[in-house]
Amino acid sequence: MWTTKVRERAVREMPPEKLLPDRQPSYVSSWIYVFGVVTIAAFVVVIASGVVLGMKGPEWWHLTGLGHFVNSMHLWAVEIFFFAMVVHLWGKFFMGAWRGGRGRTWVTGAVTFLVAIGAAFTGYVSQQNFDSQWIAFEAKDGLNAVGIGSFFNVANFGQMYTWHVILLPTVVVLLIVGHVLLVRRAGVVPPYAARLAKGADDE
Amino acid sequence: MNDPVKPPATPDADAPWPGPFVRYDLVKELVVALGAVIAVVVALAVLFSSPDEPPVTIQSWSRAAPADFLAIAVTELNRTSDVATYGPPYNEGTGSVQKIGPISLQEAAGVKVPIETARDYVLEPLHEVPGAPRLRAALDAYEAAPARLQEKWAANYEKALPEARFVAGVPVLPPGRYGPVEPMMASLLAMGQSGALDGALLAGGHRFYATDYTKPLLFVSAGEYFEKLAEHQHLLGTQWGMMNETGSFPGQVWLWLFSFWYQVEPFKSSPNADALIFVLMGVLSLAFICVPFIPGLNQLPRRLGVYRLIWRDHYREVET
Numbered sequence: 118m119w120t121t122k123v124r125e126r127a128v129r130e131m132p133p134e135k136l137l138p139d140r141q142p143s144y145v146s147s148w149i150y151v152f153g154v155v156t157i158a159a160f161v162v163v164i165a166s167g168v169v170l171g172m173k174g175p176e177w178w179h180l181t182g183l184g185h186f187v188n189s190m191h192l193w194a195v196e197i198f199f200f201a202m203v204v205h206l207w208g209k210f211f212m213g214a215w216r217g218g219r220g221r222t223w224v225t226g227a228v229t230f231l232v233a234i235g236a237a238f239t240g241y242v243s244q245q246n247f248d249s250q251w252i253a254f255e256a257k258d259g260l261n262a263v264g265i266g267s268f269f270n271v272a273n274f275g276q277m278y279t280w281h282v283i284l285l286p287t288v289v290v291l292l293i294v295g296h297v298l299l300v301r302r303a304g305v306v307p308p309y310a311a312r313l314a315k316g317a318d319d320e
Numbered sequence: 321m322n323d324p325v326k327p328p329a330t331p332d333a334d335a336p337w338p339g340p341f342v343r344y345d346l347v348k349e350l351v352v353a354l355g356a357v358i359a360v361v362v363a364l365a366v367l368f369s370s371p372d373e374p375p376v377t378i379q380s381w382s383r384a385a386p387a388d389f390l391a392i393a394v395t396e397l398n399r400t401s402d403v404a405t406y407g408p409p410y411n412e413g414t415g416s417v418q419k420i421g422p423i424s425l426q427e428a429a430g431v432k433v434p435i436e437t438a439r440d441y442v443l444e445p446l447h448e449v450p451g452a453p454r455l456r457a458a459l460d461a462y463e464a465a466p467a468r469l470q471e472k473w474a475a476n477y478e479k480a481l482p483e484a485r486f487v488a489g490v491p492v493l494p495p496g497r498y499g500p501v502e503p504m505m506a507s508l509l510a511m512g513q514s515g516a517l518d519g520a521l522l523a524g525g526h527r528f529y530a531t532d533y534t535k536p537l538l539f540v541s542a543g544e545y546f547e548k549l550a551e552h553q554h555l556l557g558t559q560w561g562m563m564n565e566t567g568s569f570p571g572q573v574w575l576w577l578f579s580f581w582y583q584v585e586p587f588k589s590s591p592n593a594d595a596l597i598f599v600l601m602g603v604l605s606l607a608f609i610c611v612p613f614i615p616g617l618n619q620l621p622r623r624l625g626v627y628r629l630i631w632r633d634h635y636r637e638v639e640t
Contacts, residue, residue, distance in 0.1 A: 141344035142337040143327055144634040151353070154346075158353040162361055179372060188372070189365035192569075196364075197357060199574050211626035213619075215612030217333025227609040234574055241572060247373035248566045251550050253533075254541040255557065262418035262594035264429030267409040272538070275531030307331035308631040309622050311638045 135301050144308050149208035152201045153300075157293065159198035164286065166191040167240075171282050175245050195237055202230055214306045222303060225296040232288050239281035242271050329638040371566040376540050376549065378521070382512030385545040390491060391481055392542045393508050394501065396437040398474035403538045404437040410538070411435060418595040425595070433534055441539055445520040446507055455507045458500035465499070473499035489513065557582050577601070 169187050170178050177184035206226065215223040242253045253271040260266035270276055327339035374380075382389040395401035405415030409432040417426050443463070449455055462470060477498045484491045491506055511517045521536040540546055547556070555561035562579040565571030578601055587593045612618050621627060628635055 137346055139343065139345065140341040143340040143342050144631050145344065146342065146633050147630050149630050151349075154349050154353045155357060158350065158357040159361075161354060162357055185369070185372065186365055189368070189370035190361050192370045193361045193364040193368075194357070196570055197360065203574065208630065210611070211621050211624065212630060213621040213627065215618065217335075219333075220612035223612050224609055227611070231605055231609075234572075237572060237574075244372075245375065246371075246566075247375050247549065247553070248371065248555075248571075250375050250537060250541070250546075251553075251555050251561070253537060254546075255555075255562065258416065259594040259598055261409060261416070262426055262592070263420075263598045264408075264425035266426075267429035267432035270409075270433055270532070270534060272534040273532045278531075304337065307333055307337055308634050309627055310331070311329040311635055 131298060131302060135304075136298075138301075142305060142307065145305050149204070149212075150305075152205040152208060155201040156198060156205055157297075159194050159201055160289070160293065162194040163191065163198055164290075166194055167282065167286070179245065191240075195240070199233070199237070202233070206230060212306055213309065216306050217303065219299070219303050219306055222296060222299040225292055225299060229289060229292040229296060232285060232292060236281060236285035236289055239277045239285060243274060243278045243281050245274065327634055327638055368569070371569045373553070373566045376546055377515070378512045378518045378536060378540060379515040381540055381543055381545050382509055382517075385543065386486060386489070386491065386509055386513070387481065387484060388543045388545045389512055390484070390505055390509060391478065391544075392539065393442060393512075394474050394478045394481065394505060396441040396539070396542075397443075397501065397504070398471055398478065399438055401437055402542055403435060409433045418592040420592065420595050420599055435535060435538065440535055441521070442504065442508060445511060445517055446504060448516075448520055449507060449511060452507065454503055458503040458507075461500040462504060469499070473497065473501040477501045477505065577604070 166187055170184075170191060173184060173187075178188040179185070209223065209226065238252075238256070242249045242256070256271050257266055260269060260271060269280075325338075325340045331337065331339070378389075392401060396404060399405075402415065403410060405411075405413040407413045407415060407417040408426050408430055411431060411434065417424055419426075443459070446455060446459055462473075465473075476496050477493070480493045480496050480498070481491075484493045486492070489510075491502075491509060493502060508517070511520070518536060521539065522533065523530045550556055550561065551559070553566045554564050555566070557579075560576075560579045560583070562582070563571050563573050563575045578597065581587045581597045581600060582593060587597055590596060607614065607617075
């Protein structure tokens with residue numbers, strides 16, 4: 118039965134001790150490792166505040182104090198999300214974190230960053246204020262210039278809001294899940310060779 | 321609890337770690353991080369709130385800057401405005417068509433959001449005004465006139481507009497040959513100031529529900545009034561506006577590189593800047609994704625040596 122094979126492979130590839138280990142190599146002792154989990158934590162707050170905004174609707178976030186407060190939380194969670202993700206990415210770059218067959222981990226992280234930019238952008242043009250008007254006005258020229266504007270109309274609130282609250286967040290969630298599973302399966306990349314070991318090359 | 325085994329000086333990235341381990345609770349780490357992020361987010365939201373500048377409507381624009389509104393409206397009627405001459409996806413114009421070398425992806429994508437400015441911004445909305453026999457007669461006269469005469473009337477009106485006075489909100493131009501364009505523009509201004517034009521452009525007069533703001537946005541954004549507001553909020557392209565937000569709030573700072581290219585040559589003065597920068601950013605994004613597989617670039621971190629700061633405890637232990 119194929120379902121049995123799927124289950125057996127999933128357990129083989131991702132045993133509990135890899136999925137949620139109770140220990141990490143001794144070199145995992147820098148503050149830089151915190152930024153990956155901070156990115157995920159900020160994303161949780163982005164989604165939670167976004168769900169509330171989506172359930173209540175634009176009038177609520179523009180015209181009520183509580184709605185504006187939740188909108189403020191959404192904004193600041195997004196800023197923290199990107200800050201933490203950029204620090205995380207630079208950290209992983211400086212570690213050469215793709216070594217040892219971990220290339221797909223880098224690729225999923227980089228694609229997540231780019232898709233998240235799209236998710237944020239569609240949020241900015243969905244605010245329904247002067248900022249979203251201006252961003253849509255400016256962005257349309259770039260998108261039109263490469264033919265994207267014919268299918269992705271930044272002045273169409275219905276289209277942009279759907280991309281923002283459903284399509285792009287779903288892609289980001291799937292990418293983050295895949296990224297974390299890849300990290301857990303391959304483990305955290307070890308340090309480069311120490312300077313004591315002349316000629317050592319761990320590439 | 322630390323393992324007494326000494327870490328290896330030359331760890332193999334392909335093999336399981338043979339060195340010591342430390343206790344690590346991933347779930348606890350996530351819960352602590354979530355609590356900290358919520359606390360910081362709430363604190364920032366309480367302290368700084370968030371920007372929410374009201375949007376510009378056709379009503380607010382035509383009330384605040386009626387001459388600017390009329391200057392744009394008459395070019396929409398005469399089909400000489402930026403929108404009327406833009407090109408795909410709005411029409412077959414060429415005014416804003418960009419190319420990458422000999423290729424125009426913009427033209428290849430075609431007209432998918434059609435806008436005919438005279439009909440959509442002026443004639444159809446004015447036909448929706450109930451009663452108004454003088455306006456009806458003006459519309460009949462305009463539509464019955466040959467195209468050359470229509471263009472002449474609108475061009476005369478546009479030329480005389482800087483000398484217009486507003487008497488009780490009604491535009492009064494110096495005597496001239498404007499034909500029916502003068503009463504048409506006066507009615508369109510009144511329609512704009514009443515708010516009726518906002519609704520007419522959004523719903524097109526035929527629908528109840530609407531979410532597509534393309535027509536009103538392109539109309540409003542053509543005015544000097546809109547640009548002045550953006551300049552005041554430091555949102556212009558020359559002000560790195562792509563990554564700015566209204567007020568003093570952080571915006572899409574992650575777009576800094578995108579915004580950077582617009583500030584430098586050859587993009588700064590290129591008529592194809594948007595297309596070229598999009599392609600450049602596409603190539604750079606692909607390179608960013610493929611860093612692990614690009615020879616030289618994938619060796620750069622080792623040469624930079626920043627990793628020694630990140631793993632300084634590890635190196636201190638194995639190198640002493």
